[in-house]
Amino acid sequence: MRFLLPLTLALPLPALAEVPQVVTDIPAVHSLAAQVMGDLGTPAVLLDQGANAHNYQMKPSQARSLQEADLVFWIGPKMTPWLDRAIAGVSLTGKPVGLLEATGTFRRDFGQTGAHDHGHDNHAQDHTLPGHGHAGLDPHAWLDPTNARYWLGLIAAELSVTDPENAATYAANAAAAAARIDALDADLTAQLAPVQARPFVVFHDAYGYFASHYGLTVAGTIALGDAAAPGAERLTGLRETLEQAGAVCLFPEAQHDPKQAALLVEGTAVKLGDPLDPSGSSLRYGPGLYEALLRGLADDLTACLTKG
Secondary structure, three states, X not given: OOOOOOHHHXXXXXXXXXXXXXXXXXXXXXXXXXXXXXXHOXXXXXXXXXXXXXXXXXXXXXXXXXXXXXXXXXXXXXXXXXXXXXXXHOOOOOEEEEOOOOOOOOOEEOOOOOOOOOOOOOOOEEOOOOOOOOOOEEOOHHHOHHHHHHHHHHHHXXXXXXXXXXXXXXXXXXXXXXXXXXXXXXXXXXXXXXXXXXXXXXXXXXXXXXXXHXXXXXXXXXXXXXXXXXXXXXXXXXXXHHOOOOOOEEEOEOOOOOHXXXXXXXXXXXXXXXXXXXXXXXXXXXOOHHHHHHHHHHHHHHHHHOOO
């Protein structure tokens, strides 16, 4: 006896919507995109673990991933100029989304004084030690949690245009992630309030958004530029002015030799803090990185600034 299969089994199944291929530039953006995508897919991140976000050489496999991407979420050319060159050099089939230039992103300039009002009583000060070379738009905008919260919605909207069948999931994931950032922001506001008036020096001018949002006092920077190591002449001048700036702590930075910072504080009242990592490239990549990045900065700052 022959058995006939049901007619429905003989018909082709409807094609499932393909989740967009997403590429990101730095781990903080990757974390935000991963939270929005959730279980639907995993975005790629170009910056290797431990690499310098400002100065990076992409691998051929990463260039192919970039070329095949449906969406590229990145801060913008001021932060990752190597990606700007790569986008110009490949036949990009997808859409690049520059978060820094997106309408609704809060932007600040290097050296800008005062704090952006997010509902906190902030009184941030942003000074520079002699010879500081930064000018123009500060691209480190992910260190303001208000921007991260806004970008979650932007990422969800862009994904929904490319993949409308999963739009509700992207929106729900973005809302849940935004709620987590709200709780994080409240925790860090309370944690950092006692050290707002205690000045500190950092390796390079990457912390203006964080300091502005939480009302912290950055007394200056060691390096003249994003990737430049300070020369001997500048180090001599910095040592003479550290105490004059009233700095409580000096913080080295991940991906840079901490020996120079240690030499600068030797014989002074300035304390050496743990290395800071503004891009998060030394952390474990994934959805939880953004929270770990901001909590790590707050913990490292308070650990040094509250001593003595």
